[in-house]
Amino acid sequence: MKPFNQKQIIILIGPPGAGKGTQAELLADKISLYYLETSKIIEANIMKAKEGDYEEVGGKKYFMVEERNRWKSGKLNTPEVVTFWLNEKIRELSKEGKGIIMAGSPRTLYEAENEAPVLKKEYGLKNIKVVLINLSAEQSIFRNSHRRLCQLMRHPILYTKETKNLTICPLDGSKLVRREGLDDPETITVRLKEYENRTLPLVDYLKKESFDVKEVNGEQSVADVFKDILKAIK
Numbered sequence: 043m044k045p046f047n048q049k050q051i052i053i054l055i056g057p058p059g060a061g062k063g064t065q066a067e068l069l070a071d072k073i074s075l076y077y078l079e080t081s082k083i084i085e086a087n088i089m090k091a092k093e094g095d096y097e098e099v100g101g102k103k104y105f106m107v108e109e110r111n112r113w114k115s116g117k118l119n120t121p122e123v124v125t126f127w128l129n130e131k132i133r134e135l136s137k138e139g140k141g142i143i144m145a146g147s148p149r150t151l152y153e154a155e156n157e158a159p160v161l162k163k164e165y166g167l168k169n170i171k172v173v174l175i176n177l178s179a180e181q182s183i184f185r186n187s188h189r190r191l192c193q194l195m196r197h198p199i200l201y202t203k204e205t206k207n208l209t210i211c212p213l214d215g216s217k218l219v220r221r222e223g224l225d226d227p228e229t230i231t232v233r234l235k236e237y238e239n240r241t242l243p244l245v246d247y248l249k250k251e252s253f254d255v256k257e258v259n260g261e262q263s264v265a266d267v268f269k270d271i272l273k274a275i276k
Contacts, residue, residue: 050075051165052275054145055245056175057237058230059185060260061267062145063198065175068268069143076135080146082196083127084109084119099126116232118240121152128153129160136164149237154244158251171275172253174245175267177260179234186230190218200264 052069054062063079070077087097091106098104104123112119128147135142142165148154161170177185190199192211199205199218211218249255256274260267 049139049165050141050169050171051161052141052143053148053170053172054143054175054271055148055172055241056260057177057179057182057241058233059182059189060175060177061185061198061200061264062175064200064264065268065271066143066145067197068264069271072272073141073143075141075143078128078131078135078142078144078147080124080128080144080149083131084113084124087127088113088119097123097126099123116229116236118149118236121150121156124149125153125156128157132157132160132164141165148244150240151244151247154247158248158253167252170253172245172248172255173271173274174255174257175260175271176257181261182234183227183230186233187227190220192216193219202264 052073052075054066056062063081066077066079069075088106088110091110093107095106096103097106099122102122104120109119109123118124124147128144132142148157185200188206190208191197192199192214194211194214194216197211197213199208199211209218210216245255258267258270258274262270
């Protein structure tokens with residue numbers, strides 16, 4: 043396999059439970075790229091927000107407590123706010139000469155339309171790869187309702203026969219916990235509808251904009267999905 047270009051973008055798209063976070067961490071380690079984890083950026087801005095805290099984007103105020111409530115209900119956060127945060131970070135990483143792996147954004151057509159120009163300008167179209175990880179709704183619900191994260195670094199631990207009895211994160215030794223509320227079956231159903239109605243349409247947009255979009259089967263083992271992604275981005 044040819045050496046990977048370090049000044050590149052890899053975008054992972056897929057439904058909840060497709061393993062985007064796990065694959066992004068594996069890719070970041072394998073290719074030495076920066077893992078731009080959208081969920082961590084969102085959580086950092088909303089989880090400790092106080093009443094009245096806001097982000098101003100395009101002359102409009104978006105209140106962080108309202109964003110936190112959206113996040114907890116399973117709905118996507120306001121695209122204008124997420125895009126603002128992501129574009130700032132993309133420009134920063136580009137100036138530092140770092141390649142990026144993105145999992146979790148873009149999640150809406152708005153985000154794709156407003157992040158794409160920044161990505162193209164900073165990295166060039168030929169250096170951007172998009173991978174769609176396909177997963178059935180049934181598997182999404184099962185995986186999410188059984189998923190756990192480590193308390194310290196928020197590593198996602200996929201539910202398998204090898205991991206089902208784990209209580210401690212094998213990567214950092216902290217306790218494994220569930221995301222109460224967010225990974226309940228009812229909330230996951232909302233998240234799946236959000237994915238189908240708001241995220242999938244952006245795939246067609248990216249193809250029309252000449253982005254290199256490949257698809258892989260997400261219902262395989264973590265190792266096999268990883269192998270397929272490496273083939274897709276080489």
